[in-house]
Amino acid sequence: MFLKFLRSNISARSVHFEFRMSPELVLGFYKRVGLQTNFSPSLESVCILIHVMIRSRRYDDALVFMNNLLQTMGYSHLDVLEGLWDSYNPEISCPHVFDTLIRACTSFGDMNSAHEVIINLRMEKGFHVSVHAWNNFLNHLITSNELNSFWKKYTEMISCGYTENIYTYNLVVYALCKEMRLYEAISMFYRMLKVGIHPNVVTFNMIINGACKISDIELGLKLYRKMGIMSMEYISPNSITFNCLINGYSKLGNMKSAESLKDEMTKMGIKPNLITYATLVNGYLRKGCKKDAFRLCSHMVDKGIAPNNVVYNSIIHWLFFEGDTTTASAFLSYMIKTNILFDKFTNSILVTGLSRNGYLNEALDYHKWLVGKNLVDKDLFLENTLVHYLLRSGNESTLKVKQVLDDMIARGLSLDSVTYGSMIDGFSKQGSISNAIRVYDDMIKEGKKPNLVIYNSIVDGLCKNLSVDLAKIMVDELKKLGLFDVVTLNSLLNGFCANWNINEVLNLFFQMQEGNLVNEVTYNILVNFFCKIGSIQEGREIMEMMVANEVAPNSITYTILVTNAFKKSKVGCYSREKVIELHDDLMVKGVKPDGQTYDKIVGPLIGEESFEIS
Structure with missing residues (x-):
């Protein structure tokens, strides 16, 4: 039936x-x-x-x-x-x-x-x-x-x-925290209390995490300290609470406070877990403190917590970032030996790390192996990474880029905007502006819409290839579309400077000032321009203008001014005393000197062999 x-x-x-x-x-x-x-x-x-x-x-x-x-x-x-x-x-x-x-x-x-x-x-x-x-x-x-x-x-x-129930309110709090509307989230907390719904630890954790994400760790810590009072002793912190705060301090580089919180959670009877240690390890590696990171890895193993691929991914990423490919390779070998599975992040870190450090053939071989094992996602991240670094390795890489693109097409994948953007930027930086324009035309034909980053790459490429007139025409068209920013204008300004066109330089600079589209790069371009035409004084005046407009001079400003002043002193056009005076003036204005520039120029002038920048 x-x-x-x-x-x-x-x-x-x-x-x-x-x-x-x-x-x-x-x-x-x-x-x-x-x-x-x-x-x-x-x-x-x-x-x-x-x-x-x-x-x-x-x-x-x-x-x-x-x-x-x-x-x-x-x-x-x-x-x-x-x-x-x-x-x-x-x-x-x-x-x-x-x-x-x-x-x-x-x-x-x-x-x-x-x-x-x-x-x-x-x-x-x-x-x-x-x-x-x-x-x-x-x-x-x-x-x-x-x-x-x-x-x-x-x-x-x-x-x-x-x-609404507690879950509805928590969703609202979560949405507010995602939008960085932290104080509205706190208001929602009090609204919950007013209608008789007791917030739970999830509510507190979301707000604390929200505070940490906007780098207001003090507020997050304050909420944690008052958790008992605010919940009438109904709620107490858990491991997620501490992990949020530890992550916040770690991202700010305050590892002393981060470790203190780990100790505090232990005293409260809350055991640090894998996430706690992974966060601390990543924080130390971000600061370049490998010994402390490895110390924590040993400590977690002693506590019976085995590092997983997340921890190893973090270690390998930062080792590659620092250029320590030997140690990174050793950790990869250990992962293989101990059967710790590679995931898509491991693969991305490996391809990116090898490419960044110049091992492009090895990166290509590994990508080929992943393709053969059907372990490559269709998001094109790995392919775009390879294209990006290949095009920065020199003109001879064009054939290898073509091989990567042909492989993508053979696998039924289409080039995305990032692929086109990487190619345009790479060709522009190589000085092959004709190839960059060709790729741009292909992009338009395929119905892909260029973004501002792509347009900026083309403008920069035109300017660096002394096609400033074409760059100006393009910038004028972008202005009509409202599709430009300070990067666009800085590239054009740099092009005018390279062409020694002082009238265009000044006209564009004043326009940028009126539109509030200037930054430290803008001023450094001008300082460098006036120093190159032999006017250190006008370069200093631009730096003074920079300070007056509350744009802080940086180590690049320092290097430009001091290096050019020293060059003039060597031919008798500028006294050595004035070089030292210039250095002192920059220091008074809060400029942190470039260590290499100081050691080579200023230190010897004042009788010091070297000068350690704190």
Whole structure:
């Protein structure tokens, strides 16, 4: 009888009633008959099985049936809704069945379908899904970074008369923290208390983490210290609380405070976990403190916590970053020896690290091996990394770039904007502006829209190849589109300087000042220009203007002025005393001198062999 029921819609209510207390029997029989090649259940029969599963609180099994209807059998979300609605028996069915349909839609990222189910139930059937279904829907909007949609749908939920629970409030707090609206998140905390809902440790952790993300560690620490008072001693910190604060201090380079928090959590009886140690290890490596990082690795092993690929990825990344390829290779070998699996981040770190340090053939070979093992994602990160570094390795790399691109096309991948941008920037920096323009034309033909970074690369390439007139025409067109920034104008300014066109230099500089589009690079370009035409005094006046406009001179400003003044002193056009005076003036203005420049020029002038910059 049951097999006949599955193939048709006969006696739906009676079968539903008969099998409602035997979900295991129903599920087992369904799986057995499903092995038959000619088995094809009806929509209503599967919907009734879903009712049985929900009634028995077998939500995961119900979700499997839902996904089967939506993804395998090809029914739309509204078809399934109608099937569930038509087979609904108030005496036996459960309203949670409609919540599960929304969960099924969100589980594979179909937010529009989930919302249509909510709207259809309310508008067409007069049925309101639970607040839990809304929370599930809103949570997926946040995790998909659809924050604008989140706020609209949250407002819609409230307008429909729903009462928020702790999970709804936490979602709002989470969304506010993601948007860096920290003080609004704290206000939401007090609103929760006002309506009688006690925030939980998750609420505190999100706000503390939000404070750390905007580098306001003091606020995060203050919230942690007052957690007990603010929650009427209902809430106490957990490992996530401490890990958020440790991560905040680590990113600021304050490892002493980060380790103090690790000790504090231990005293409170909260054991530091893998995340705690991984965060501290990464913080020390970020500061270049390899000994401390390795000390912590040994300490965690002593505590019975084995470093995982996240920890090793961090170590290998920073070793490659510092150029220590030998030690990085040793750690990679150890990962292989101890069966610690490489993940996509390991692969990315390895390809990037090898490429950055000049081992491009090795990077290409490793990428080829990954392709052969089908271990390369389709996001083009590895390919774009190879193109980026290949084009910076010299003109002879063009053939290898072509090989990478041909391999992409053979695998059915299309060049994206990053690929085109890397090629345009690389060719521009090589001085091959004709190749850069050709790639730009190909990009337009393929329907890819260039961004400002790409336009800036072309402008910079034109200026460096002394095609300043073309660069100016291009910048004028970009201005009409509103597609320019200080980088664009600095490139053009540098081009005018290279052409010794003082009128164009001054006109553009004054325009940039009026538009508030100047930075330290702008001033350094001008200081360098006036020093090169022999006017150290005018270079100093530009530096004074820089200070007056609250743009801090930097070590580059120092090097330009001191080096050019010293060159003039060697030919008798500038006294050595004035070089020392210039150095002193820059120091008074808070400029940190470049160590190499000081050691070679200023130190010997004042009778010192070297000068250690603190």
